[in-house]
Amino acid sequence: xxxxxxxxxxxxxxxxxYRRTLTMMLSIIHRATGIALYAGTLLLVxxxxxxxxxxSYFETVQxxxxxxxxxLVLFGFTWALVHHTVGGIRHLIWDTGRGYDLKTVExxxxxxxxxSIIITLAIWVIAFGVMS
Amino acid sequence: MMQKxxxxxxxxLGSAKSGTEHWWHQRVTAIAGVPLVIFLxxxxxxxxxxxxxxxxxxxxxxxxxxxxxxxxxxLLWHMRLGLQVVIEDYVHTPARKFAxxxxxTFFTVAMGAAALFAxxxxxxxx
Numbered sequence: 001x002x003x004x005x006x007x008x009x010x011x012x013x014x015x016x017x018y019r020r021t022l023t024m025m026l027s028i029i030h031r032a033t034g035i036a037l038y039a040g041t042l043l044l045v046x047x048x049x050x051x052x053x054x055x056s057y058f059e060t061v062q063x064x065x066x067x068x069x070x071x072l073v074l075f076g077f078t079w080a081l082v083h084h085t086v087g088g089i090r091h092l093i094w095d096t097g098r099g100y101d102l103k104t105v106e107x108x109x110x111x112x113x114x115x116s117i118i119i120t121l122a123i124w125v126i127a128f129g130v131m132s
Numbered sequence: 133m134m135q136k137x138x139x140x141x142x143x144x145l146g147s148a149k150s151g152t153e154h155w156w157h158q159r160v161t162a163i164a165g166v167p168l169v170i171f172l173x174x175x176x177x178x179x180x181x182x183x184x185x186x187x188x189x190x191x192x193x194x195x196x197x198x199x200x201x202x203x204x205x206x207l208l209w210h211m212r213l214g215l216q217v218v219i220e221d222y223v224h225t226p227a228r229k230f231a232x233x234x235x236x237t238f239f240t241v242a243m244g245a246a247a248l249f250a251x252x253x254x255x256x257x258x
Contacts, residue, residue: 031218034211034214034215034218035215035218037207037211038211038214038215041207041208041211041243042243044204044247045243045246045247045250048246048247048250048251048254049246049247049249049250051184051187051188051250051254052249052250052251052253052254055184058184078173081169081173082173085165085166085169088162088165088166089166091162092159092162092163095159123173123177126177127177127180130177130180130181131180131181
């Protein structure tokens with residue numbers, strides 16, 4: 001990498017310079033949720049391999065997931081998965097060449113936030129409904 | 133017409149000519165991922181608090197087992213491509229970048245092997 005520090009020319013403004021906008025935050029969150037989901041596959045694979053191993057091991061894993069911290073992580077996992085999926089659909093719409101005017105961009109951003117929260121809550125309402 | 137000098141051609145720097153394929157695979161796995169994620173959420177919701185025997189019984193249905201296997205493979209492929217871009221964006225030291233890209237591949241393949249082994253084992257009824 002070139003040393004840009006002493007180049008004596010102006011640097012292009014970066015994240016901390018720009019005013020925060022919803023679309024900018026969603027772009028960052030899309031990447032962040034992607035990385036979180038990457039780590040989250042460990043949980044899915046842990047659950048599957050435990051189920052394929054033995055009753056006692058599976059019970060241990062279920063107990064970890066059923067603890068308050070386990071549920072908190074799973075809730076975050078659910079939201080990340082839903083948000084990344086909804087955000088991904090937004091990107092797929094853009095890939096067709098549609099939805100680039102500012103008004104549509106802003107509407108889609110708000111809708112995706114609302115959708116990810118509503119869908120996540122709905123999933124957990126069903127989950128608790130199944131459990132009780 | 134080849135615009136490069138002979139030296140430039142020998143050194144071979146520049147585009148790896150795989151960008152379009154990378155982009156396209158990311159989209160294909162994204163499109164496939166939408167219904168598969170819905171399936172995954174439905175599968176997990178259907179097994180909240182389920183015993184091991186109940187999960188194994190579900191996976192004895194080949195359609196369920198195949199769908200779950202496809203879900204895992206598709207998502208792993210998608211996330212490997214995604215993290216590759218993240219690494220290329222943020223890790224600039226060649227050695228670290230190489231190590232991170234290697235880890236990305238190893239981790240994804242290991243997750244896939246473990247998940248597929250577990251799914252098949254349960255599907256075959258142990």
